[in-house]
Amino acid sequence: MTISEIAERNATGSLHGLRVLDFSTTIAGPHCTRMLADVGAEVIKIEAADGETMRIRPPVRNGCSSVFGQLNAGKKSIVLDLKSPEAIEVIHLLVKDADILVENFRPGVMRRLKLDYAALQPLNPRLVYCSISGYGQTGPSAELPAYAPVIHAASGYDRAHLAYQPGRSRPDYCGIYHADVLTGVYAFGAVTAALYQRQLSGKGQHIDVSMLESMLSLTPNEVQIAQFEVAPPSRPMFGPVETADGYVMVAIASEKTFQGLVRAAGRPEWIGDSRFAKYADRRRHWDALMDGVEEWSRTVTTEKCLAELGEHGVPCSAYRTVAEAMADPQIAHRGALTEVEDDAGTFQVLNQPFRMSGAKVAAGKRAPALGEHTSALLGESGLSEDQIAAVTGKLPQA
Numbered sequence: 001m002t003i004s005e006i007a008e009r010n011a012t013g014s015l016h017g018l019r020v021l022d023f024s025t026t027i028a029g030p031h032c033t034r035m036l037a038d039v040g041a042e043v044i045k046i047e048a049a050d051g052e053t054m055r056i057r058p059p060v061r062n063g064c065s066s067v068f069g070q071l072n073a074g075k076k077s078i079v080l081d082l083k084s085p086e087a088i089e090v091i092h093l094l095v096k097d098a099d100i101l102v103e104n105f106r107p108g109v110m111r112r113l114k115l116d117y118a119a120l121q122p123l124n125p126r127l128v129y130c131s132i133s134g135y136g137q138t139g140p141s142a143e144l145p146a147y148a149p150v151i152h153a154a155s156g157y158d159r160a161h162l163a164y165q166p167g168r169s170r171p172d173y174c175g176i177y178h179a180d181v182l183t184g185v186y187a188f189g190a191v192t193a194a195l196y197q198r199q200l201s202g203k204g205q206h207i208d209v210s211m212l213e214s215m216l217s218l219t220p221n222e223v224q225i226a227q228f229e230v231a232p233p234s235r236p237m238f239g240p241v242e243t244a245d246g247y248v249m250v251a252i253a254s255e256k257t258f259q260g261l262v263r264a265a266g267r268p269e270w271i272g273d274s275r276f277a278k279y280a281d282r283r284r285h286w287d288a289l290m291d292g293v294e295e296w297s298r299t300v301t302t303e304k305c306l307a308e309l310g311e312h313g314v315p316c317s318a319y320r321t322v323a324e325a326m327a328d329p330q331i332a333h334r335g336a337l338t339e340v341e342d343d344a345g346t347f348q349v350l351n352q353p354f355r356m357s358g359a360k361v362a363a364g365k366r367a368p369a370l371g372e373h374t375s376a377l378l379g380e381s382g383l384s385e386d387q388i389a390a391v392t393g394k395l396p397q398a
Helices: 003-010 028-038 066-072 085-095 148-154 157-162 178-201 211-216 220-225 255-264 268-272 279-284 286-297 302-311 322-326 329-334 374-380 385-392
Strands: 019-022 042-047 076-079 100-103 128-133 205-210 240-242 247-250 316-318 337-342 345-350
Touching (some): 019 028, 019 085, 028 042, 028 066, 028 100, 028 128, 028 178, 066 337, 066 345, 076 374, 085 385, 100 178, 128 178, 148 157, 148 178, 178 205, 178 211, 240 286, 247 302, 255 268, 255 286, 279 286, 302 316
Parallel strands (some): 019 042, 042 076, 100 128, 128 205
Antiparallel strands (some): 247 316, 337 345
């Protein structure tokens, strides 16, 4: 075994030894806590007796959702009836040994349960408490209900995206939840920053993460254009180029890539053309430039187009399905997918998109069944079987 192989075998996650109480549901919070689990934290997912909503999201195989598994691999699940005063007392007990708490209820819910930061901080001054919500914990919009598609619209993202779709006036339908995933990543970053600060101060803190502001961060150009008027190009600068059998995305963001594009298209003379010679001129005449490029691209297959563009150093890609992207040899080389099991069998989930030379980053091998770890974890906390029954409500049948 090589030194690097020994180091990899012995590596632990960066957050090994830390405990997370995960009250979150759906996507944003669970995505954050899955990231924490992947870098070594023990994540205890706290669910009601009927389980959180993602447990029934398709694809469902023999009663188990693989989407739930994608978001919750490597976690432990306990069932607690949060309407029970005894269950709140149990959480107070768990909080004393916890390092991190993540929740994404609507602002005010945790306070009404007496589980807000103000209530728990005296029990554990080192607790890093992360609240994820649509609009933030305070302010005129704080208590509005919010899901990712609503936040996409509220942030201006959908209208900004629409502005790049020529001839379109109706916003797109939403099926991909950018706001959830992005906010989960911001929450992960904030939690790890707070843990570093705790090392210096010895104190935890409350983190307030807003989905609205997370989505605004996806539009840095538009935030500035909203303040200072900029003449738009004749058509959006990044879009599909038609080929004989499909479309290719081409990104021309530098002088070098512009020159590569026109050479690939058989138009090297355009490098000195007054319409395209400078970036500002190019923006004004983008229609003419791309129409000329498509006169060439429509005569070749997608495969040939990509080969020619690649030969000239032009950033480009075919438009692939997710299944095609998952089958990319680069994904296999990176070990980007890993196998996870649940009670219905095995399936693949994505690993985190980063690797660390001195720490293990990997998805847990199992997605927990509802309440799977309730008896063990609460028993470790000193509860009897009768006390466990009293605080869990109706435990799922084994």
